Amino acid sequence: MNLTASYPMSSLSCQLWKSNYRISIPLLKQIWPLVSSNKPTSSSSQSCSAPDRPAPSIKVTFLKSNGERIVGYAREKENFLDVVVNNNLDIDGFGACEGTLACSTCHLVFTKNDFDRLDDKATDEELDMLDLAYGLTDTSRLGCQVSISKEFDGIEVYVPETVNDARAN
Numbered sequence: 001m002n003l004t005a006s007y008p009m010s011s012l013s014c015q016l017w018k019s020n021y022r023i024s025i026p027l028l029k030q031i032w033p034l035v036s037s038n039k040p041t042s043s044s045s046q047s048c049s050a051p052d053r054p055a056p057s058i059k060v061t062f063l064k065s066n067g068e069r070i071v072g073y074a075r076e077k078e079n080f081l082d083v084v085v086n087n088n089l090d091i092d093g094f095g096a097c098e099g100t101l102a103c104s105t106c107h108l109v110f111t112k113n114d115f116d117r118l119d120d121k122a123t124d125e126e127l128d129m130l131d132l133a134y135g136l137t138d139t140s141r142l143g144c145q146v147s148i149s150k151e152f153d154g155i156e157v158y159v160p161e162t163v164n165d166a167r168a169n
Helices: 011-019 025-035 080-086 112-117 124-130
Strands: 058-063 069-074 107-109 140-142 155-158
Touching: 058 080, 069 080, 107 155, 124 140
Parallel strands: 058 155
Antiparallel strands: 058 069, 107 140
16 A cells, blocks of 8 residues: 555654654653654644555465464565564564564574575574574574565465563573
C-alpha cells in the first residue's frame, strides 16, 4: 500500500514516520507526547507526506512445528523479524529483544540450499546467541540478522518448536 495522503504533524514525528524508525517501547513512551501532537511546529511545513516505499512483495512462509504455515510479505533489505512484526504474524515469543542480538527467540532453520545462498554470514555475536537457541542446526540463523532479497521470494523457513530466550540464562 502506498500512502499519499498528507497529515499535519510536528517536525519530529514527520521525520520518524518518513524514516520508518523502529523504536523500542520504553523510548516510544518517553517521546510519544512530543511526536503525537497534530500541531505542526512553526519551522515545519503544514503537512507531511508518506514516504514513497514499495509495497511488500517478497513472500515468506514460516513453518511452525505443529505444521501450520504462516505467510508474510517483505520489502527488499528487511529481515525476517521485520516480516513477523510488520505482518503481525502469530509466532509466540519471536523477537523478544527487538533485534538487538540479546536473545535467540527469532531462531530460524533454513534449508541447506537457502542457507548457502544467504549473502550475509553470521557474526561472532550472532553465533554466541545461536549457541543458546533451542533446536540448533547447521543451517540455523537469527531472523533479525538475515536480510531478505528478491531472490528469496517464496522462501520457507522452519520455526523451532519452542524458543529459548537467552536473556533468561
